[in-house]
Amino acid sequence: MSDEANEMKRRSFLKCMAWAGTGLVWAMNGGVLSAAELLAEPKRKQAGFTFVQISDSHIGFNKDPNHDVTKTFQEAVDRINALEEQPAFVIHTGDITHLAAAAQFDTAAQILKGARTSQVYYVPGEHDVFTDDGKLYFERFGRGTQGQGWQSFDYNGVHFIGLINVLNLKQGSGTGLGGTGFGQLGQDQLTWLQKDVKGLSSSTPIVVFAHIPLWTISQDWGWGTDESEQALGYLKRFGSVTVLNGHVHQIMQKVEGNVTFHTARSTAYPQPVPGTAPAPGPIKDVPADKLRSMLGLPDVNYVAKENQLAVVDETLGST
Amino acid sequence: MLIKRNLMFALTLALIVVGVTAYSRHAHAHTPAVYANEIVIQNFAFEPSTLTVKAGATVTWVNRDDEPHTATATDKRFNSKTLENGDKFSTQFNTPGTYNYYCALHPKMTGQVIVK
Numbered sequence: 443m444s445d446e447a448n449e450m451k452r453r454s455f456l457k458c459m460a461w462a463g464t465g466l467v468w469a470m471n472g473g474v475l476s477a478a479e480l481l482a483e484p485k486r487k488q489a490g491f492t493f494v495q496i497s498d499s500h501i502g503f504n505k506d507p508n509h510d511v512t513k514t515f516q517e518a519v520d521r522i523n524a525l526e527e528q529p530a531f532v533i534h535t536g537d538i539t540h541l542a543a544a545a546q547f548d549t550a551a552q553i554l555k556g557a558r559t560s561q562v563y564y565v566p567g568e569h570d571v572f573t574d575d576g577k578l579y580f581e582r583f584g585r586g587t588q589g590q591g592w593q594s595f596d597y598n599g600v601h602f603i604g605l606i607n608v609l610n611l612k613q614g615s616g617t618g619l620g621g622t623g624f625g626q627l628g629q630d631q632l633t634w635l636q637k638d639v640k641g642l643s644s645s646t647p648i649v650v651f652a653h654i655p656l657w658t659i660s661q662d663w664g665w666g667t668d669e670s671e672q673a674l675g676y677l678k679r680f681g682s683v684t685v686l687n688g689h690v691h692q693i694m695q696k697v698e699g700n701v702t703f704h705t706a707r708s709t710a711y712p713q714p715v716p717g718t719a720p721a722p723g724p725i726k727d728v729p730a731d732k733l734r735s736m737l738g739l740p741d742v743n744y745v746a747k748e749n750q751l752a753v754v755d756e757t758l759g760s761t
Numbered sequence: 762m763l764i765k766r767n768l769m770f771a772l773t774l775a776l777i778v779v780g781v782t783a784y785s786r787h788a789h790a791h792t793p794a795v796y797a798n799e800i801v802i803q804n805f806a807f808e809p810s811t812l813t814v815k816a817g818a819t820v821t822w823v824n825r826d827d828e829p830h831t832a833t834a835t836d837k838r839f840n841s842k843t844l845e846n847g848d849k850f851s852t853q854f855n856t857p858g859t860y861n862y863y864c865a866l867h868p869k870m871t872g873q874v875i876v877k
Contacts, residue, residue: 506827540829541843541845568865569866572831572865573842611865611868612835613868613871614863614868621868623863623869664867664868720804720805721806722867723805724827724828726827
């Protein structure tokens with residue numbers, strides 16, 4: 443192929459990537475988090491700081507519709523590096539790998555090392571822990587966490603909490619047992635959470651991140667978390683709570699009182715909207731030139747003055 | 762002479778046995794797999810979701826989905842670990858009872874083996 447043809451191919455590819463979603467930019471404005479496509483750069487100018495959420499990279503997945511998830515993950519990191527303002531940190535909300543293999547974790551970590559940011563925070567997805575209860579995951583990413591991997595930290599007056607809801611999953615109710623098949627927080631983690639926020643002033647903006655949504659998106663597909671109401675109950679008194687999740691491989695948002703929920707796209711493959719397919723799992727018949735419009739990442743912007751968080755959802759397809 | 766004839770007979774018999782075994786293997790390879798005591802994982806479900814077997818039976822799970830799944834006992838007494846497309850897992854059930862299991866990746870997927 444001639445250089446010109448190659449360039450044409452690359453251009454049309456980038457064009458398609460433009461409206462596929464790779465990431466979300468989260469912006470904090472005086473405590474309210476709002477999302478926007480990574481495209482909407484100018485809006486984030488007055489931000490106190492920004493951070494990027496990246497999710498569901500599923501390194502190791504190699505079937506339709508994406509036979510090279512390592513490449514699309516790299517593209518997401520390239521997006522981060524192309525941001526006008528370097529994000530303070532990156533949060534990976536789980537399903538880093540597809541099968542929790544050591545080599546898959548290492549590939550992901552290696553690529554994220556190339557991200558221009560000071561730190562990457564991780565929470566695991568069920569794909570990262572289902573073979574060994576998270577042994578390989580925690581060996582790599584568990585440092586500095588508490589209990590069974592929970593973590594919290596403060597950044598510029600915003601309190602961040604990383605919860606784990608993919609360990610000790612219990613079976614659903616299909617064969618007569620009373621389970622939901624949902625994510626699990628567990629009493630120990632709830633107790634820790636209650637203590638963690640106890641001393642904070644109610645005006646402290648809170649950002650919670652976890653893999654499986656902390657709100658019920660689909661009973662049938664198990665897209666929700668047991669005890670999430672209890673967890674959010676501890677956060678009721680706060681003026682601004684933002685919950686960032688992955689797992690569903692598509693953007694879903696909900697506002698309930700002071701709580702804003704947001705799920706991120708995957709960098710690997712899209713999943714169907716609940717009710718539109720018999721089962722979850724990859725949407726396989728995505729045309730190659732449309733794939734990147736369905737992958738993405740959020741970029742979050744925090745504007746200290748207005749105490750608000752703004753989320754910009756960027757697709758891998760946007761230019 | 763008699764010894765030689767007996768030997769010939771034994772040899773012929775052995776050949777027939779080998780031939781039958783080879784044929785039956787051949788037949789298996791070409792028949793769509795419908796085995797007793799087999800649970801097929803397809804479309805994010807175990808089929809049949811309830812399987813009843815006799816004590817001592819070996820049950821085999823086979824994953825026909827593109828997505829990975831597991832067959833994990835609720836009480837953890839057996840665990841297939843990762844089953845990718847085409848992978849199989851077998852375990853023997855010696856004690857009568859009801860054994861609930863699920864997919865560790867998709868806990869909405871559940872099934873049970875009843876051993877009589």
